[in-house]
Amino acid sequence: MKSRPGGGRLATYAAVASGGFRRYATYRLATAAGVFTNSVFGCIICFTYLALWQERPDIGGWDAQDAVTFVWIGQSLLMTVALFGGGFSDELADRIRTGDIAVDLGRPVDLQGWRYAEDLGRSAFHLLGRGVAPTLVGALLFSLAWPANPLTWLAFLGSVTLAVTVSFAIRYLIGLGAFWVLDVRGFVVVIGFVQLFCSGMVLPLVVFPAGLETALRLLPFAALIQVPAEVLLEKSTGWGLLAALGSQLGWAVVLLGAGRALTRHATRRLVVQGG
Amino acid sequence: MAADEPAIEVVDVHRTFDVRRRAGRLRRTRQVVRAVDGLSFDVARGEMVGLLGPNGAGKSTTVKMLTGILVPTSGALRVVGLDPAAARTRLARRIGVVFGQRSGLWWDLPLRDSFALLRRIYDVPADRHAAALAEFVELLELGELMDIPVRALSLGQRMRGEIAAALLHEPELLYLDEPTIGLDVVSKGRLRDFLRTINVERGTTVVLTTHDLGDVERLCRRVLVVDHGRLVFDGSLDALRRLDGTTRTVVVDLATSSPQVEVAGAVVTRVDGPRQWLSLPSGASAAPVVAQLAAAYDVVDLAIQEPAIEDVVARLYQRG
Incomplete structure (x- = not known):
């Protein structure tokens, strides 16, 4: 059978993405509990930041309102970019470990493309299900800095998509690690903590000493939280916005490329474990 | 592909693995x-x-x-006319695979959604998909299960779902690896009926890997026995039974307890009151033995037992 032009493939990936969305949408109670947790943590972090900004107003060039808004952006993106891992990568590693990956490789679809589509679906659900509601809670309790230019929302959505892509590419690499090490859970935990700190989730990168901030911005993790937050806070505008999105795109291309190469390598010397 | 071309051709295929073993604190040996x-x-x-x-x-x-997810170290393979490893994606559209202990369904989603996704993956036109789905839903009795998430299905129900999933793109060739593992007798029977139906009615070539010799006895006319990576038997189930060294058993119930009967061509292996067990080579006919028994003794009942396929295969393994 000849492969059909782009339309057919795109429909396939759209169906996979919608499946990814629905997989997570099934768990309504978990989502409600998550919204509650995000809201509570968001409030706690807001009070902490407000205390910091009272001591050091204008730290990193941000005012207290920026800082509080950053908290709710972070809470919204925490699950969207799966900062603590999870989603498909645990499953991928698990399927490699048990040999179920044989079923996936026996399908006429690209493994990475397939998983990416599914993860986009998942992230869309998490942005809507776990992002919007806590942010509304935040908006009720605190004064948030909304963008002055409505187009900023569009740029933010693009930046979040790129953030999800970078996050996907990292998790895909970790999941593939199961081809070489039997248990990748240790990696997942370590990378989770690294991402927590380096993405700006704990504290916005702007409050760190200049040298450390520059170093952290050179890593891919800033693309997960710090960069999209700065887009929405309109800290990155004009050329700065292009540079911000460009840096995300750069990391996405590099990391996805690495994932592709590794997939090829793994499939080539594939020894499906078990069975 | 030409109609007379075999579905599978395997020619002198070898596959080796390097296994690293720990041999002391730091040393590792490769084997x-x-x-x-x-x-x-x-x-x-x-x-x-x-x-x-x-x-x-x-x-x-x-x-x-054979599915192309492993490259042979040497030798040649062709499946439905394709080189599996080189044309893995193209091959995937034409074959179906069910691994009994592996899942190809979406755990959190209802069966219906998995099937819909598979239609996209295999690019099956909507009408053909609907027709095939309707047929498999009926044959596998999936109707009431379609809206239940896979994680909530029983093993037997899930297995039927897996098999439908592997067949929805109407493959020419179906591999089943341990399809009845863990299933109860009723589920096994249903699954076997279904496999026979698709083999006969759709002409689907089926290759069944199993430890359950009941599957083989009820489904396969031809058996391949592999041991230590080599083919040790290729033939019909009957031929397997008639292999050298295997025996058939005649169980005879006499009117009274009596000493061992004496019959040409058979040996008494066991006596228990009026019941006696006679063993004869599996290549031989039981008719003369039965005739002699009936002529010389007061026979109440009589039964002939074919060699248990388990025993035959176990003997083959020991020999290999």
Whole structure:
């Protein structure tokens, strides 16, 4: 059978993405509990930041309102970019470990493309299900800095998509690690903590000493939280916005490329474990 | 592909694995394991073949090479006219695979959603998909299960779902690896009926890997036995039974307890009151033995037992 032009493939990936969305949408109670947790943590972090900004107003060039808004952006993106891992990568590693990956490789679809589509679906659900509601809670309790230019929302959505892509590419690499090490859970935990700190989730990168901030911005993790937050806070505008999105795109291309190469390598010397 | 071309051609295929073993604190030794060691066989289109062998015989390795997810170390494979490893994606559209202990369904989603996704993956036109789905739903009795998430299905229900999933793109060739593992008697029976139906009515070639000889006895006319990566038997189930060294048993109930009967061509192996067990080579006819018994003794009842396929295969493994 000849492969059909782009339309057919795109429909396939759209169906996979919608499946990814629905997989997570099934768990309504978990989502409600998550919204509650995000809201509570968001409030706690807001009070902490407000205390910091009272001591050091204008730290990193941000005012207290920026800082509080950053908290709710972070809470919204925490699950969207799966900062603590999870989603498909645990499953991928698990399927490699048990040999179920044989079923996936026996399908006429690209493994990475397939998983990416599914993860986009998942992230869309998490942005809507776990992002919007806590942010509304935040908006009720605190004064948030909304963008002055409505187009900023569009740029933010693009930046979040790129953030999800970078996050996907990292998790895909970790999941593939199961081809070489039997248990990748240790990696997942370590990378989770690294991402927590380096993405700006704990504290916005702007409050760190200049040298450390520059170093952290050179890593891919800033693309997960710090960069999209700065887009929405309109800290990155004009050329700065292009540079911000460009840096995300750069990391996405590099990391996805690495994932592709590794997939090829793994499939080539594939020894499906078990069975 | 030409109609007379075999569904599967395997010519002198070898596959070795490097296994690293710990030999002391830091030292590791490398050992080459020959999982498949010079395997050759053909499977014609429309056949239903049982692939047997003990654990570690190389069955799964063979199936993996036949699906293209494992490259042979040497030798040639062709499946429906394609080189599996080189044309893995194209091959995937034409074959179906069910691994009994692996899942190809979406755990959190209802069966219906998995099937809909598979239609997209395999690019099946909507009307053909609907027709095939309707047929499999009926044959596998999936109707009431379609809206239940896979995680909530029982093993037997899930297995039926897996098989439907593997067949929805109407493959020419279906591999089943341990399809009845863990299933109860009723579920096994239903599954076997279904497999026979698709083999006969759709002409789907079926290759069945199993430890359950009941599957083979009820489904496969031809059996391949693999051991230590080599083919040790290729033939019909009857021929397997008639292998040298196997025996048939005549169980005879006499009117009274009596000393061992004496019959040409058979040997008494056991006596229990009026019941006696006579053993004869499996190649021989039981008719003369029965005739002699009836003529010389007061026979109340009589039964002939074919060699248990388990015993025959176990003997083959020991020999290999």
